[in-house]
Amino acid sequence: MTNLTKLLTVLVGAALVLTMVGCPPKKVVKEEPIPPPPPPEPTPEIIETPKLGSLATIYFDFDKSDIRPGDANKLKGNADEMKKAGEGLPMVAIEGYCDPVGTSEYNMALGQRRADAAKAYLVQLGISADKLSTISYGEEKLVTQNEAQYEQNRRAEFKPE
Numbered sequence: 001m002t003n004l005t006k007l008l009t010v011l012v013g014a015a016l017v018l019t020m021v022g023c024p025p026k027k028v029v030k031e032e033p034i035p036p037p038p039p040p041e042p043t044p045e046i047i048e049t050p051k052l053g054s055l056a057t058i059y060f061d062f063d064k065s066d067i068r069p070g071d072a073n074k075l076k077g078n079a080d081e082m083k084k085a086g087e088g089l090p091m092v093a094i095e096g097y098c099d100p101v102g103t104s105e106y107n108m109a110l111g112q113r114r115a116d117a118a119k120a121y122l123v124q125l126g127i128s129a130d131k132l133s134t135i136s137y138g139e140e141k142l143v144t145q146n147e148a149q150y151e152q153n154r155r156a157e158f159k160p161e
Contacts, residue, residue, distance in 0.1 A: 053081045055092070055158035058118060059151060062099075065113035067121050075118065078158055079125035091161040093133050094118050099150035100139040111136030118156040133161075 055078045058071035067075065082089055096115030098107035115134035123129045143152040 107138035
């Protein structure tokens with residue numbers, strides 16, 4: 001036999017083997033379904049706290065911590081404004097101030113008495129004492145240093161926190 005015949009025989013034999021055996025069947029790749037995306041995170045509920053309107057400053061007579069009648073009306077207005085805020089009422093700091101007459105220690109105590117008097121009046125009008133804090137600045141934060149205008153320094157201011 002010649003080389004060509006041998007080669008043809010081998011090729012024909014290989015072709016017969018391949019056709020009889022064939023290619024192994026293709027494996028079917030089962031595609032996993034893509035899971036749906038997770039539900040979106042719930043957005044936190046935004047609770048707007050009611051904003052307090054402007055709270056009026058009250059003033060005091062020289063060396064006094066008594067609430068004057070005109071300032072009692074201002075405190076009633078402040079109490080009404082705070083009641084509008086309802087449950088969302090923020091803490092309100094009541095700051096007591098004095099003029100620079102007298103010692104620093106005396107003015108710190110007088111400023112505290114003024115803040116406490118304003119707080120007591122607001123509590124009497126129905127504002128929760130838990131929502132009110134007091135602090136005295138004495139003569140530390142003057143509105144004016146002009147002696148003719150010292151009455152502007154004798155005050156209590158209301159600051160939502």
